[in-house]
Structures are given as C-alpha cells and as structure tokens.
Amino acid sequence: MKQNTFIILLCFAILSCNAQKNFSSTNNQTRLTQSNSPKLVVGIVVDQMRYDYLTRFDSKFGEGGFKRMMREGFNCKNNHFNYVPTYTGPGHASVFTGTTPKYHGVISNNWYSKTEKKVVYCAGDENVKSIGTESDAGKMSPHRMLTTSFADENKLFTQMRGKTIGIAIKDRGAILPAGHTADAAYWFYGKDKGHFITSSFYRNDLPKWVNQFNDSDTAESYFKVWDTHYDIKSYTESGSDDNNFEGGFKGKEKATFPYDLAKLKDKNGGFDLLKATAYGNSLTTEFAIASVKGEALGKDSTTDILTLSYSSTDYVGHNFGVNSKEVEDTYVRLDKDLERFFEFLDTEVGVGEYTVFLTADHGAVNVPSYLQSVKIPAGYLDYNSRKKKFTAFLEEKYGTKDVVENVSNNQIFFNKTKLKELNLNLHQVEQDLVDEQISYPNIAKVYTATTMNSTNFSTGIEALLQNGFNQKRSGDVIILDDIAHIAYSRTGSTHGSGLNYDTHVPLLFFGKGIKQGETLQKTVIPDIAPTISALLGISFPNGATGTPLGFVLD
Structure with a gap:
C-alpha cells in the first residue's frame, strides 16, 4: 500500500514538473512574441x-x-x-x-x-x-x-x-x-x-x-x-x-x-x-x-x-x-x-x-x-450638357426621367419602383443606357451592374471597376471618362x-x-x-x- 502511494506521488510530481515547464515555456514564448x-x-x-x-x-x-x-x-x-x-x-x-x-x-x-x-x-x-x-x-x-x-x-x-x-x-x-x-x-x-x-x-x-x-x-x-x-x-x-x-x-x-x-x-x-x-x-x-x-x-x-x-x-x-x-x-x-x-x-x-x-x-x-499647353491629350467634362442630353433621352425613350433616381460618382442609379410600374425590363434598360452614354463626348467606357456581378475580370480597368463595385451600394450603370479629362476648374487638379x-x-x-x-x-x-x-x-x-x-x- 505504501509502495502504491509512493508511485502515485512520484507520478504526480513528474506531471506537475512537466506542467510547470510547459507553462514556463508558453509564458516565455508569449514574452518573446511581445518583445x-x-x-x-x-x-x-x-x-x-x-x-x-x-x-x-x-x-x-x-x-x-x-x-x-x-x-x-x-x-x-x-x-x-x-x-x-x-x-x-x-x-x-x-x-x-x-x-x-x-x-x-x-x-x-x-x-x-x-x-x-x-x-x-x-x-x-x-x-x-x-x-x-x-x-x-x-x-x-x-x-x-x-x-x-x-x-x-x-x-x-x-x-x-x-x-x-x-x-x-x-x-x-x-x-x-x-x-x-x-x-x-x-x-x-x-x-x-x-x-x-x-x-x-x-x-x-x-x-x-x-x-x-x-x-x-x-x-x-x-x-x-x-x-x-x-x-x-x-x-x-x-x-x-x-x-x-x-x-x-x-x-x-x-x-x-x-x-x-x-x-x-x-x-x-x-x-x-x-x-x-x-x-x-x-x-x-x-x-x-x-x-x-x-x-x-x-x-x-x-x-x-x-x-x-x-x-x-x-x-x-x-x-x-x-x-x-x-x-x-x-x-x-x-x-x-x-x-x-x-x-x-x-x-x-x-x-x-x-x-x-x-x-x-x-x-x-x-x-x-x-x-x-504642351500638346498632351487632356480636357474638361461638361456635365451640364451631358445631363441635358441624358434627360431628353430618358423622356423620349421612357416617357419620364423618373426611371433614374440619381446620377453621381459616374454612376447611374435606377428607380426600381418606377421600372416595375412601367413594366420595364431591368437588363434591357441597363443596356439602353450603356448604348446611350457611350455615344457622348469624352466617355470612354460604360458598364452595367449585371456585368460587374456576373463576369470575373482579372486584368485591365474592368478589374479595377469590379474591385470598387459594391453590389448593395454601387449604381446600376458605371461610366468611365476619357484619360486626363476631369470635371473641374481650369486651375488646380483632382483625382x-x-x-x-x-x-x-x-x-x-x-x-x-x-x-x-x-x-x-x-x-x-x-x-x-x-x-x-x-x-x-x-x-x-x-x-x-x-x-x-x-x-x-x-
């Protein structure tokens, strides 16, 4: 009986010693990581x-x-x-x-x-x-x-x-x-x-x-x-x-x-x-x-x-x-x-x-x-003229400009309620607006939200657009302007x-x-x-x- 008790105590001591070593090792590793x-x-x-x-x-x-x-x-x-x-x-x-x-x-x-x-x-x-x-x-x-x-x-x-x-x-x-x-x-x-x-x-x-x-x-x-x-x-x-x-x-x-x-x-x-x-x-x-x-x-x-x-x-x-x-x-x-x-x-x-x-x-x-002034292609965007032309297109095509809820940050946001009310197909309206916008001066590329959501781009400006596109927050049509063309005053610069x-x-x-x-x-x-x-x-x-x-x- 005494021998069994001695063996149990010896095992307990060994386990305690190992646990202490492991604890010390972990503690030292934590200190090492922090240092x-x-x-x-x-x-x-x-x-x-x-x-x-x-x-x-x-x-x-x-x-x-x-x-x-x-x-x-x-x-x-x-x-x-x-x-x-x-x-x-x-x-x-x-x-x-x-x-x-x-x-x-x-x-x-x-x-x-x-x-x-x-x-x-x-x-x-x-x-x-x-x-x-x-x-x-x-x-x-x-x-x-x-x-x-x-x-x-x-x-x-x-x-x-x-x-x-x-x-x-x-x-x-x-x-x-x-x-x-x-x-x-x-x-x-x-x-x-x-x-x-x-x-x-x-x-x-x-x-x-x-x-x-x-x-x-x-x-x-x-x-x-x-x-x-x-x-x-x-x-x-x-x-x-x-x-x-x-x-x-x-x-x-x-x-x-x-x-x-x-x-x-x-x-x-x-x-x-x-x-x-x-x-x-x-x-x-x-x-x-x-x-x-x-x-x-x-x-x-x-x-x-x-x-x-x-x-x-x-x-x-x-x-x-x-x-x-x-x-x-x-x-x-x-x-x-x-x-x-x-x-x-x-x-x-x-x-x-x-x-x-x-x-x-x-x-x-x-x-x-x-x-x-040094003959490098560049210029300024006329958003007012673009807006007037786009509004006229919407009224002629759909009978109202209200199919579009907002235009900002080179994005067009649809009024989805109005589209349903007029029984308009979302994807067809997307494509209509792409075809219209790409015809305007100083617009280089136009893409739809459907394209951003359904196509995986790995290179080019399309990949950059996709990385910046948030499905819940971004617009339904995305517009890219010509290189070095900005909507800004003729002094100073932007990005x-x-x-x-x-x-x-x-x-x-x-x-x-x-x-x-x-x-x-x-x-x-x-x-x-x-x-x-x-x-x-x-x-x-x-x-x-x-x-x-x-x-x-x-």
Whole structure:
C-alpha cells in the first residue's frame, strides 16, 4: 500500500514538473512574441501623393525624412491602387482594412444611398454627438465601413489593451484608418476656432492633453508668411511660379509666393486657410507628437497604433496642381516634418522599437489645361450638357426621367419602383443606357451592374471597376471618362480614376521588423494591412483580400 502511494506521488510530481515547464515555456514564448513586436506602429497616409514626388523632389529632401525611410527601410516602387474610384475615403479605408470598396463598402467620399434615398457621407453619423465643438463637424464615426482595420484586430488580439489613436486634418482621414475600436480619432475644426475635435462615438470629452493643445497658440502661430523653404530659383523640379494653371487664395491677385497668411485668413475661412498650406502638415505633426506623449503610446510591451494622415498635401494639390512650386514646397516641408517626428520617436519610444509605413490615398492628374499647353491629350467634362442630353433621352425613350433616381460618382442609379410600374425590363434598360452614354463626348467606357456581378475580370480597368463595385451600394450603370479629362476648374487638379497618375503611389516601410531594400515587383494597397498584421502576429482584418509582403519583413 505504501509502495502504491509512493508511485502515485512520484507520478504526480513528474506531471506537475512537466506542467510547470510547459507553462514556463508558453509564458516565455508569449514574452518573446511581445518583445519581437514593435511597441508602436505608425501608419502614415499622405493625401494625394503621387509616387514620382519621391523621385522628382529627391534633391530637395534631407536625410532624416523620406530618404531615411528608403535608406533604412523598404521601398515598394511599383505600388498601386487596384480599384476605382481613387478618392480619400475609399483610399484610407483600403489601406487599413486590406481590401477594396467591394468589401469594406466605402465606395466614395459621398455616395447615393439606395436604402436611405439620399446622399450620405462616408464618415457621417447622425447618431453621435460632436465633442470639442458646438457645430455638427464632430458628428462622425466609421459605422459605414463594413470591415475591421488592422488596428481593430490589434485591439482584439491584445484584449483591448493596445491603444489606437487616429489623427488628421480631415475627419475621414482620422476616422476610417483608426477603425471601429479606436480609443479616439481627432480631426481639425478650422473656421474661427482652430481646434482638434472628436466624436461621442469614441469618448464624451476631450482629454486634458488635447485641451492643452487647443488652448495653446500652436495653430495661431502658423498665421505667418508662407514662402519657399529654399530659394525659389532652386525649385527647378516644378513649373514657373506665375502661370495660368493655379487657383490661389482670395485677397491675393496672383497665385505666387510669398503668401502672408495673417492678411489672407479673414477672406479664406480663418483657420481653414491653414489646411490649404504646407503649415497644415506641420500642425498635424505637432498634434501627433502631443498624442504620443499624452497617450503614452509605445511605452509598454503591448503594441499601440497611431494612424496619421497628412491632409494638407491634398488641399494644396487641388488648388495649385501637380506641377506647382506650392506642391514642391509642401513636400520639402513635409520631409522636414517627418524628420522631426522620427527623431521624436527615436527619443520617446526608442530607436528600433517602432515601425512606420507611409503611403497615399490616391495620386492626381496634371492640370489638364497645362497638359493641353504642351500638346498632351487632356480636357474638361461638361456635365451640364451631358445631363441635358441624358434627360431628353430618358423622356423620349421612357416617357419620364423618373426611371433614374440619381446620377453621381459616374454612376447611374435606377428607380426600381418606377421600372416595375412601367413594366420595364431591368437588363434591357441597363443596356439602353450603356448604348446611350457611350455615344457622348469624352466617355470612354460604360458598364452595367449585371456585368460587374456576373463576369470575373482579372486584368485591365474592368478589374479595377469590379474591385470598387459594391453590389448593395454601387449604381446600376458605371461610366468611365476619357484619360486626363476631369470635371473641374481650369486651375488646380483632382483625382478619382483608375489610371497610373491616380493609382501609382509610394509605399515605404521602416523600423522594427522591416528589411532594408527595394522592389519593382507590383504591390497593391490591400497588401499593407496583412503585412502589418503578419508583422504583429495578429489576425488579418476580417475582409482582407491583400497578401502579406513577406519580402518586406525581417
């Protein structure tokens, strides 16, 4: 009996010892996994940044911004958006969810809602309250984005311990990247305030550090003269400063340097003026630095996420165009802001303890009137004339224009109730409208929703259209305009197409877990989120269709 008892106790001791070893091994592995992950991931989106800005302005960049990312990190030189339309809302959503509008549902900045029978905004939410302003500018949330971001997945993986903060001048640039579980997203409310605000979707008040920033004179300090950082004569990478292709600001006769912002602010929306200058990016950098300090980001072994969107590059591009001195100076100054931010992270989080990626939400076409001046095919769309002709066609063909409920974002939405009332065949009406629209000037291609739903395109513009087509939200007929033809003023520029000037954007990785190198292998925007997820060892965003870029990871 004693012998049996001894054997039982011996077995129990062995089992306990093995269990302790297994527990210790698991615990050590957990610590090892955490120690191998960066303390902070910073996802940077530069609004409207074409890839060639990296190469065209290379001689004006210092060693600590863009060049540091390329020198120490990985440069994906052939990175593209793989869908249409290339707008800010879909762009930011796609970068961080790892998929396209087909799945995440953000099909434009604004779109016609077939269920609500009205135009909706990608980040608008009437069910939340503004925090930090009495205006409706804070009534925003990511509720129209249907999938998770990698920041959401990091939250779930860390049992909500990892923090997520989203920052931008634009609300959608802060909200969509941060995802559904963010601790907060902050964006800039200009006009007479010049404050960063948020929404009750995240919290019911502004934290102390945000109030302190808003109460400081940081925003006010940028009402100064905006002149070129270097001698304007050295800006040989852009066109002449005085030309006919730029918009400029109210209160100044010519769109030429320098710009006295203190004198111009009253005629240009007060603090909103800062958004459309290089200083908007500097202000964003100041706030990002304050957020890292205020939220203690990157201070423990649990990975935090900071999403940072530089919106002012887009405002400047829309106003002055791709070839302007203003765009060049904006990127020269952004490079300085990035250098300052990285040096701050080196000190605050630690060299080699954080990971950064940088990309864009879309590119931009050169000002068509400029392209015309150098004999490159380009032009402007006359939507009013197109609308009149289309309305006349509908009334002649069907006896009423009411068979169409809405035309927006180069899409035609049918009134399905009216079609049934008139006993019209949906597919026949689709084809009728295709045949009509393709006959109009400056329309290159027209496709039906039936085609998008029934045909699997793997290449060409058709594949991009399909990746941007959401069956429940997109229209019944989709229109593509001619190359380098836009509905815009003859000054400044815009974006939205599936052509290289809109799809080819930078993709730089830098920091912990990233190899040094470069590639001309084609990568696409939805690859970014799975790559960061793989780096962190977390689940991919739930709708992700991209592929992890293993050659980037160390």
